[in-house]
Amino acid sequence: MSKMRLTPMIEAAVFAALAVILDLLPSIRLSPAISISFAMVPVFIVAFRWGLRAGLISGFL
Numbered sequence: 001m002s003k004m005r006l007t008p009m010i011e012a013a014v015f016a017a018l019a020v021i022l023d024l025l026p027s028i029r030l031s032p033a034i035s036i037s038f039a040m041v042p043v044f045i046v047a048f049r050w051g052l053r054a055g056l057i058s059g060f061l
Contacts, residue, residue: 016061
């Protein structure tokens with residue numbers, strides 16, 4: 001993680017906080033086994049913008 005720059009880490013932290021807030025919204029239930037949560041949208045945005053490492057850090061946060 002020492003090669004990761006400051007901007008992706010800050011953005012990953014902000015989007016992880018946004019994911020926590022969006023997790024409070026109710027999820028969409030398609031069936032008893034399948035549900036869609038809006039909390040994963042910010043994590044996907046970070047992963048698409050900065051790659052796998054920043055996406056994993058944001059997801060783990």
